[in-house]
Amino acid sequence: FTEKARVQVNPLFVAGRYRKLVRDIPQSKWFCSSCRGRGCEKCGGTGKMYPESVEELASKPLLEAAEGEKTLFHASGREDIDARMLGSGRPFVIEISKPRKRFLNLKNLEAAVNANAEGKVEVSGLRFSSKDFVRRLKKGESAQKEYRVLIDFESEISEDELRLLEENLSGILIKQQTPLRVLHRRADLIREKYIYEVKVNKVSLRRAEMKIRCQGGLYVKELVSGDEGRTKPSVSELLENRAKPLKLDVLNVIMDEQSKVKCR
Ligand SMILES: [Zn+2]
Known part of the structure; x- marks a missing residue:
């Protein structure tokens, strides 16, 4: 017998939701653009553009507890780095490869993640999940x-103009050509996204x-x-008044199982 027995260990999947309470943390680990992760002067040897990410803050305690090899972070979309993720949070799954331990105390791990990331990131509803x-x-x-x-x-803006915005932006399709700010990493095409309601x-x-x-997927x-x-159309165009977004928050990510929620 020359063939070696190959032991395949299935990855472990842990699902939950995260809230991001600050505006300067990316969702996923972001490698330094100069050294691509090796570590250089620009990134202070860390290999990263930002010292922390939601991915790292949420995954580290799980990886350690499972004694796994590495983790992959899957999420239902992502917010901009300068946007907060509020409400009940964004659904995610952490995939832990080659775990030595599969029976984790998720309640304790949730508390550990939240204590370590206090004021920055919060996870909730951790549960075992699947591919x-x-x-x-x-x-x-x-x-x-x-x-x-x-x-x-x-x-200056008037109340009438704001009502006009609500009427003209609710229940319509927006035509959006790939934004200039993401053009370097996304194909240049026109996407159509539906707006249900604007207040x-x-x-x-x-x-x-x-x-x-x-x-x-709408670029707000x-x-x-x-x-x-x-x-x-856009806010600037509709009011013929140059409009600039200052602070953006994601208030809710509505999954299929949730019923339709109205703007408050
Ligand atoms: Zn670097």
Whole structure:
């Protein structure tokens, strides 16, 4: 017998939801653009653009407890690095390869992750999951999302104009050409995304807060700015008033099993 017995260890899948409470942490580990992870002067030898990520904060205690080889982080879409992820959080699955231990105390691990990442990232509802659920997560990327964005206008705004925005942006398809800011990593094409509902509240003479419930994958910052005419219609275009997104929060990621939620 020359053939060696190959022991295949199935990965371990742990699902949950995460909230990101700050604006400067990326979802996934982001390698340094100069050294691509080896470590250089620019990144202070860490090999990373940012010291922490949701992925690392959530995965590390699990990897250690399972005594696994490495982890993969799967999520239902992602927010921009400067956007918070609030509400009940975004669904994710951590895939741990070659775990030596499979019976983890997820309640304790959840508490450990949250204590370590306090004020930055919060995980909830940790449970054992499967490859199949990862597939469903990926499919659900276009599921409904709810956002809140603070908008700064070049000129003063009136209540009538805000009502006009609500009427003209609710229940329509937005045509969005790949935003200039992501053009370097995504193909240049036009996507159509549906907006279910828009609510706008005036905050001050030149500021308003807009809540949007839409199909996942809509670029909300560009819906506001218009992205030099690449997103149509846009807030800037509709009001003929240059609009700039200041702060963006994801309020809700609505999975299939959840019933339809209205903007509050
Ligand atoms: Zn580097």
